[in-house]
Amino acid sequence: MDGVDPATGADREHAITLPGRGRTVVWDSPGPPGAPTLILLHGVALNAELNWSGVIPALRRHYRVLTLDLPGHGRGIAGSAPFRLEDCADDIAALATDLGVARLIPVGYSMGGLVAQLLWHRHPGLTAGLVLCSTARDVSGSAWERSTALMLPGIVAVAAWIPVLHVLGADVVGAQLLDGGTDPITRRWALAQMRRTRLLEALTAAQAACRFTSHEWIGSVDVPTAVVITRCDRVVSPDRQRILADAVPGRVVHEIDGGHGVFLTAPDRFASVLLRACASVSHADRPPADAAARSAS
Template sequence: MLLHGVTMTAELSWSRVLERLGRSFRVVAPDLRGHGDGIPLDGTRFRIEDSADDIAVLAKVLGIERFTAVGYSMGGMVAQLLWRRHPQLVSGLVLCATARNVQGSWLEKLTSIYLPAMTTALYLNPFTKGATAECLDGSLLGQIHDGSTRAWARAQLSRTSLPAAMSAVESAVEFTSHEWIAEVDVPTAVLIPTADQLVPPSRQHRLARAIPHAKVFELPGDHTIFLNDPACFGEVLVAATRSVTSQNSHCSAQRNNLIFEPDRSRSALR
């Protein structure tokens, strides 16, 4: 179950590794609430808890009894909460470029001052209804080396409204699993881009150390490695996922099928 990052879409986060993953695993990659084709927020506040519950509903609709939750950045936070709130569903975790929290980081300090007021203003101001997450690309994606990839990424970001994006960023900043993450009792891999500028690698290592027997997979790259070097990212992601699913023999029966259907996931969750 692939869970994308904040302001992104499943297509943006995962499309360049879907084929590779699909050779070994059954893959489901929905758009999260408020993002892309996900459930519209309709003026409500984005909450990571709601996204975790949405995925539990989606799994039920698709007849999936157990799955490995693979989350990137904010998606890693959703994955942690999936285990916390729906432990009967989660057979393993693959946590990529994420942390127990970002409290005390430059991102938290910045958003704690400006974000609540900006989010409220965006919802109340009718002239911002057409604004999208595209204007946040430099802040949340970092540098994208290839020009055509950069343009495509901006188009993907434009599928998420700016109010929804800002609310999701606020929720990610508020998230913390510090008090309970050590209770994780399923196989876990933590994938760490060593030059990550958004989620410092030191925070990612602390996450890994907090989870009993978690395996660490480092790879050279920043927070946008899934776009800048998808071949490397895909190779390490498959290895990390195999390290988790190899400890759950029942996962082998689900291999060699690929599902990528945001429209179905959206209608199923309404």
Template sequence: MTFRRIGRVALPLVVRGVALLAGRGRPMPDVGPVPAGTVVDLPGRGKTHVVDLPGPRPDAPVILLLHGIATTGSLTWFSVMAELARDYRVITYDQRWHGRGIPSETFLLDDCADDGAAVLDALGIDRAVVVGYSMGGATAQVLWHRHPERVAGLVLCSTAARWQGHLGERAFYAVLSGVNKLFLSGVPDRVRLHAEDLPELPLDSPHLGAWALAELRSTSPWVLPHVLSELGRFDATPWIGEVAVPTGMVITARDHAIPTARQRQLAELLPNGYVREAPGGHASLVFDRERWKPVFLEVVGAVARAAAQAAA
């Protein structure tokens, strides 16, 4: 993975956001007010920012949305949350080291997955269809692996079963791991101090661009090398084929952050996965929403229906 690709993985929304602030690029989608959230205490773990939309009825299926690297739950999913809430109870939260997530001493996908189960516990939810985008797709896979009883279905978007493959990528992650150990040992403290300077709740602004920029800034840039190093160690290929719940995948056909070929490899590993492709790139869920959204809603609907039938 080249440093140019790192930028595409870590900051797809940052680049677009800067362009928008400068008056260039495609406009942010007009989706109305961003849903408000609250701070939820996860006993023994810490506090995180959670958005919980009730859905159309008390027994609506639950969708748990997991966000991408260097963003937050709301920033990744704001463009589709209200629409999902027409049919489902919709929950998203800030993963640790991101936004108002838990500032821990280490960043591990295992801990992120356990946090997801703890969020369900805190909200009194037994099972959910877990939906992950990019880094969130890795967390979703680990969440199923560590807590299969909490996952009613699995939807993976613009992600892969492993984040390194060819020799150049293996060399890059080896160097990155060494840099983290030698020069970046103080990052957990920097992440914690950055989080302490944030207001308890996100900016309440009628201007979507101002809110998005504040959400981008809520994650410390020091997060990136450590999180990328952890993602470089992630490899679900030995066990992802054992998933025993309904699965689906949304592949982005022009993705330069998570190579499309690697996304298709994951799709082939999913047993009886409901797989569809959207024509755009990695940030399609925001900046190519008109083409991406119907594909995404189709896959979520198929998995949610199959999960309901399996439960019955």
């Protein structure tokens, strides 16, 4: 994600300062002339490179693709308490204005899917469609999820007072997001990427995710929406993903056999399904006919 040559179609890097928020970096893959614009939003403890580098080459053949690290993660805006998903959505709207983007399609994975929902809710005129991957309308339904939500504020408060925890990376908790099928080399690379985010920042982001709910308004979504369900997910259960899908009018469902780390364990298969999902909410050229539409094995 460090390319800088627009003539070759490589990513352009924009360093942008948002008033009152701070500096962030956006990577821009131009795509075909006039193509719809996607913005890719990663999950907690991840960063844009880790979550999306396996699919960007396929996506940018059809779309302009923007990626960024969310606040407190990687090269995103420096973390500040409290972490608010609403701020993430507002940052994206400000970035779109800075880049001259009038309409875009947020593609959100896990926590990024919560931010994508909020972008539509807070900035409906900017949001042309939604692609929601491995995410839910809330993550506090099961007993385990509720207990985690109750414990996190105390864990964050204690962590803030323990200096050694300030230098630990998010891989301490992020390793739990990786599926058993990740090969050793990829796993080492993924953990190194997670260490670019501090543990405390990942915990505060997880706390914000646990507080999120869209159940009162998600049924009002009025833009084309695709929901990508990871059938073997142990982090965001497939049942909760289907509850989200059932709540969105006119949504199109795309399923893939894989867990929460399918973007690492099967990037080509994930890219194929994601292409279909993006095509179902946009007017971009259709991806190859052999890409899976509703399911992939």
